[in-house]
Amino acid sequence: xKRLISILVFxxxxxVAAAAPDPRLDALKAEVxxxxxxxxxxxxxxxxxxxxxxxxxGSARRNITNTPDSEEAAPRFSPDGSRLLFRRLPKxxxxxxxxxxFQGALVIANADGSNPVAGEDGAAPWASWSPDGKQVVCLDKxxxxxxxxxxxxxxxxxxxxxxxxxxxxxxxxxxxxCGVANVGGESWTVVRMxxxxxxxxxxxxxxxxxxxxxxxxxxxxxxxRPAGQKINDGYGYTQLWAVxxxxxxxxxxxxxxxxxxxxxxxxxxxxxxxxxxxxxxGSGAENAGGEMCILRMADTPTIAGESAELRQLHPATKxxxxxxxxxxxxxxxxxxxxxxx
Numbered sequence: 656x657k658r659l660i661s662i663l664v665f666x667x668x669x670x671v672a673a674a675a676p677d678p679r680l681d682a683l684k685a686e687v688x689x690x691x692x693x694x695x696x697x698x699x700x701x702x703x704x705x706x707x708x709x710x711x712x713g714s715a716r717r718n719i720t721n722t723p724d725s726e727e728a729a730p731r732f733s734p735d736g737s738r739l740l741f742r743r744l745p746k747x748x749x750x751x752x753x754x755x756x757f758q759g760a761l762v763i764a765n766a767d768g769s770n771p772v773a774g775e776d777g778a779a780p781w782a783s784w785s786p787d788g789k790q791v792v793c794l795d796k797x798x799x800x801x802x803x804x805x806x807x808x809x810x811x812x813x814x815x816x817x818x819x820x821x822x823x824x825x826x827x828x829x830x831x832x833c834g835v836a837n838v839g840g841e842s843w844t845v846v847r848m849x850x851x852x853x854x855x856x857x858x859x860x861x862x863x864x865x866x867x868x869x870x871x872x873x874x875x876x877x878x879x880r881p882a883g884q885k886i887n888d889g890y891g892y893t894q895l896w897a898v899x900x901x902x903x904x905x906x907x908x909x910x911x912x913x914x915x916x917x918x919x920x921x922x923x924x925x926x927x928x929x930x931x932x933x934x935x936x937g938s939g940a941e942n943a944g945g946e947m948c949i950l951r952m953a954d955t956p957t958i959a960g961e962s963a964e965l966r967q968l969h970p971a972t973k974x975x976x977x978x979x980x981x982x983x984x985x986x987x988x989x990x991x992x993x994x995x996x
Contacts, residue, residue, distance in 0.1 A: 680976045683976050687712055687927065687949060687978070688710055688712040689710070690711050690922070690990055691990035692710065692736075692766075692988070692989055692991070692993050693709050693710070693711055693929065693947075694708055694731075694739065694987050694988075695707055695709075695944075695984060695985060696728045696730060696750075696944065697943075697981075697982055697983040698943045699718060703723055703726050705718050705720045705722060705727055706718070706719050706720045706768060707983070708767070709980065711927075711949060711980075712978070713978075725743050725746050726744040726745070726748050727762070728742050728744065728758075728940075728985065729741055729984075729985045730987060731784065731987045732989040733766075734788050735788055735991065736989035736990065736991025736993070737765070737788070737991065738763060738765060739763070739766050740763050740791065741764075742756070742758055742761065743771075744758050744759035744760075750940040750984070751941070752917075752941065753821070755940065756781035756794070759776060759777075760774050760776045761778060761791070762774075766989070766993045767993050767994065767995065779802060779807065780794060781793055781821060781823050783824045783825060784825070785801065785825055786825060786826075787829075789804055790802060790804055792825050792832070793823075794816060794821070794823040794834070797816075798813035798814055799814040799815075799816050799819070799823065814853055815853060817846075817848065819846060820834075820836060821834065821864075822834055822835050822866060824866065824867055825850065826850075827872050828872040830851075830872060831849060831900060832847070832848040833848075833858070833868060833875050834846060835864050835865075838855075839857060839860070841860045841861060843862050844858075844863060845857075845858040845863045847875070847900045857902055858899075858900065858901075859877060859898050859902065861880075862879065862882070863879045864877065865919060867919060870924065871925065873900055874897055874898065874899055874900065875899075875900055876895065876908070876921055876928070878915075878916060879894055879895075880892065881894070886964055892913065892914060892916075893915040893916050894907060894908075894909065894910035895908040895916045895919045895928070895930055897955075906955075907958075907969050908928060908950075908955045908956060909928065909950055909956065909958075909977075910956075910958050910959075911932060911958065911960045912964065913934060913962075914932040914934060914959075915932065915934070915935065915936050915937070915945075917930065917931055917937065918931045918945075918986060922990070923990045925952060926953070927950065927951055928949065928950045929947070929948070929987075929988050930947070931945035931948070931985075932945050933946065944982045944984035945983070947981060947986050948980065949977070953975075954975020955973065956971070956972050957974055957975045958974065959974075959977060
C-alpha cells in the first residue's frame, strides 16, 4: 500500500492535495474506542492548562479540573485506574519540559478529578505511583523517597539516587526503577535501578529521556535522539524506542523527521503506544502541547512522512496507521472505567 494516498481537489482554479480517507485509521479508531480513558493536560478556553479525559478514539472529551486560577500538568493514573496524581502550578507559570517534576504542588485526586488534595508547593518532586497505588515514589537531590499516599510521610529510608535527576518511575512488578541520570560521563542516560538493592545499569546512553515501563516490567519505552543525524542542522529529531531493562534489544517504535516524539506510554495490555509529537523540543510544554497519537504495537516500527534519512536507516518500517487525538501534553492511559463527577 502506498504511504500517501491523495486526490486532487480543484478550488478557484487552483489544485490542493487532500488526503483520501484511510480505512486503516477508521479500523484503529473503532478498535480502541471502548478501551478505557486517556488523561492529559491541554489549554482550556480561558488559556490556562487544565486536565482532560477522553476516550482513546478522542470522543467524550471533558475538562476534569477547570481551574482558571491555576495550571495543571503531567497527570498519571494509579495502576488500578481509581486515582490520579498531577502537578498544580500557579496561574501563568510556564511548564518547563525538563523540570516540570520540581514545579508546583503534588495533587492526588479521584480519577475523574474529584476530591483533589494538594500538598505543599515544591514538595514530593517527580512523584509517581507505587505498583499498589498506596504510596508515591519521589526524587530530590537527597535521594529516592517512598511516601504514604494519604499522609505523605516516608514509609522507608531514602535510597541514594546515584545520578538520577528526573522522570523516575517504578516498574509494575515493583522490582525496578527507571529514570534519567548522569552516569559514566554521559548525561541524558536512561538507567534501571533495583528498587531494593540500588544496583543500577545503563539502559541507553546519549540524548535519551521520558522513560516508562512496558506492562511486563522487562522493557522500557523512551525517547531517543540518536547521534549522527544529518538533518535539522545536525541536531536531529527525537524518536520513540523500546529497550530491554538490561540495556539490549533496542528497537525503533516510531519516528518522523520534522517532529520530536516524547511522552511515550504503553497501554495496560501492551498492545498500543500513546505519545506526542511536536516540531518543538519538549513536545510543546511551554506553549500548547503537541499532537497526541496512538499506534498499534504490532505496527511498529512505523515511520511517518518522507523521512528519507530515517527510512534509509530503518528500511523495514511497517508504516502503520497513526490515530491523532488532538493537542495535549503528557497523556496517560487506563483501561478502568471512569464515571462522571
